[in-house]
Amino acid sequence: MEFTIGGQLEVRITPADVGKRVSVRRTTERGSQGPKFTDTVGVLTSWDNGVLSVTTKSGDVVRIAESTLVAGKVVPAAPARRRGPAASFDELAPVCARAWQPVESEPLGDWRLRAAQGFTRRANSVLPLGDPGVPLDEALGRVRQWYGERDLPAYIQTATGAEGTQEQLCAELEQRGWRREVTAEVRIAALAPIGDLDADVSQVRLSRDLDEGWLSRYQRFDTPGPHVLKVLRGGPSVWFASVPGDTEGAPPAAIGRCVVDGRWAGFMAVEVGPEYRRRGLATAVMTALARKALDEGASAAWLQVETDNEGARALYERMGFAVHHRYHHFRSA
Template identity: 80%
Template sequence: MEFTIGGQLEVRMTPADVGKRVSVRRVAEAPSEGARFTDTVGVLTSWDDGVLSVTTKHGRIVRIPESSLVAGKIVPPAPARRRGPAAAFAELSLATARAWQPVESEPLGAWRLRAAGGFTRRANSVLPLGDPGLPLGEALERVKAWYAARDLPAYVQAATGAEGTQEQLCAGLEDHGWRREVSAEVRIAALAPVADLDADVSAVRTARETDAAWLSRYQRFGTPGPHVLEVLGSGPSVWFASVPGEDADGVPAAIGRCVVDGRWAGFMAVEVGPEYRRRGLAKAVMAALARVALDEGASAAWLQVEADNEGARALYDGMGFATHHLYHHFRPA
């Protein structure tokens, strides 16, 4: 990173630049040989009482004392992605929300409080796509009370890493004692190449509704209650896929779910039994669902994968999916 003017390091930003993307160099806290400085790139989310907060695209909040600051400057927004369809954050966020709907929801200003009996964080967290209409501290107290009344932990889902995302909200949540519990990547790709994957789809069965066999492979609950079935069945146009297993118990070798919503096809619940892995079944399920979605007029694909799931991330890399943004679930400490 270049910070020099006439060979001198300079700080070329002020507290008035809060909300902008910055590149900052500071003295390393524990300098090692040849590494006297530490560099951070992200959104400047606050600059108060002699401390800067910079939120990176991965949701990490870095607090930097002014006394350690060596150089800093405003940098242009991240370059447009070269792969996959163009996608605005708001459009994609709404599509992902419609594909995994809660059983109960309530507005708080432009926030949406969502609950589904505790089945997945996505269906039991706040979707904050605007102003809650209250100061942040008051809004969070309302959130905690709403979830407590339902015997559920309070979560807020906030995003980083794309234009129009919520780095300042992430910093505000941390300032109010909320801590990031899990992070996931939202990835996108053109749909046609997914449909054209080199995979044998002859054994993949697709259906409009789930059944007991499909549910027996799904790993996210014990005994499925009505709220589980309601969430799984929600969305504009829902498809389920399965590959029959080899055992008499009827448990599928692999399953998947796809929701078609206009130009978007969202892929979820792609699971392969441990004994069936490395046979290309995940690709086969994805390809079969992509072909159904193409027939319905979709042209773009999205999926969500937890940031620490290295195996799944590598699989989706090979399918052409690129990270659009990240989302993080915050919970009161």
């Protein structure tokens, strides 16, 4: 990370650069060998009263006292990915949203308010892709009212870490007391290598619809009412996968869901019963679904995984999935 001009550290950012991606260096302490420095890269989201706020790609906000700043500059957007398909946030975000369609929705300018009686935050949160058409505080008031009328908590889903993501909105929400509850990664990969994996797909059953057995393994809800079924069945082209259990009438050993949307195939609800793990069933489910998506003309894959799910992240890493951006759910205070 180069900050010097003619051997001298230089601060080349000002409050006018709020909203731009920056790289800054600050002093953190002074030891026997001299000052120690820390570097931060992210979007400059505020510069007020002698304090800078930089939102990193993980969504964390780093606050830096102006008095500790020794160098800083505006930097270009993160370089294009070296593996996996090329994809912009503007393309990928709507694709991800269409895979978790709500029971009801309503526009607020370019924002979309979504509800599904509380089943999955992704279908019960605001998708803020663009301008709400009114000042932010007024928009947030309308959001609280809309979800309050449905006896639901008010959530807004934001994204960080890619060109065109919403670091500034994250900072604005945090300043207004909204709390970040969940952070997940959106990962992407080429689809063909997943379909080419050496997995035993003969045991995987594919269907256009789900059944009670599939639902018994999913268990992400209290009661599988019509709202749950509508969300799970929603999407441009939906496939369900299951691997039978070892005994007749038992819940499936593994399940999965795939939504094909143009060139994209989204993988979700990939779950394996605890007693069936380490048999390669998750890989088999994804391979079978990938082959079906390839038959429908898809060429790229995406999925969402929470940052604390280390086992799933390791599996997806081995399958070639790389982080594209992160998304967060902010809840109204």
